[in-house]
Amino acid sequence: MKRTDFIQLDQSYAQPPAAVWKALTTPELHARWWAAGDVRPVVGHRFELDMGPWGKQPCEVLEVEPERLFKYRFTPDWTLTWRLQPEGTGTRLTLLHQGFDPDNPKHRFALDNMSKGWPQILVRLGTALADRPAS
Numbered sequence: 001m002k003r004t005d006f007i008q009l010d011q012s013y014a015q016p017p018a019a020v021w022k023a024l025t026t027p028e029l030h031a032r033w034w035a036a037g038d039v040r041p042v043v044g045h046r047f048e049l050d051m052g053p054w055g056k057q058p059c060e061v062l063e064v065e066p067e068r069l070f071k072y073r074f075t076p077d078w079t080l081t082w083r084l085q086p087e088g089t090g091t092r093l094t095l096l097h098q099g100f101d102p103d104n105p106k107h108r109f110a111l112d113n114m115s116k117g118w119p120q121i122l123v124r125l126g127t128a129l130a131d132r133p134a135s
Contacts (some may be wrong), residue, residue, distance in 0.1 A: 004111075005098070005100040005111075006098045009094070010095075012091070012093075013093060014129075017085075017086055017091045018067055021070070021084060024070050029128065037050060041061065045060070077099045078098060079098050080095065097118065
């Protein structure tokens with residue numbers, strides 16, 4: 001059985017990169033599809049994401065390329081990298097969730113559960129984008 005220490009997903013959206021970027025980096029929009037928190041595209045910015053029953057998770061922005069790349073530390077152990085690429089009139093979004101230790105039982109549990117959860121979250125992002133009027 002192949003062991004891995006990351007999750008990578010690709011999702012296409014009909015909206016342009018600017019709209020997807022806004023949903024990833026604007027607190028009130030971010031809360032609509034994933035978690036509430038003071039997310040901002042500013043390197044060094046520290047914030048918490050309210051993960052409900054899993055508590056508030058500390059985050060710190062590591063890299064920003066507007067409308068192309070948004071990377072932040074998510075909990076002390078993991079990083080989330082969101083890559084946006086224009087695709088026709090829409091966007092291809094790639095999510096890379098890294099930092100899992102396959103030898104750590106808690107990390108294996110999280111990897112298994114997050115592997116199942118992320119696709120649903122990306123669908124919710126698509127719904128939030130479709131529900132938002134063009135600006």
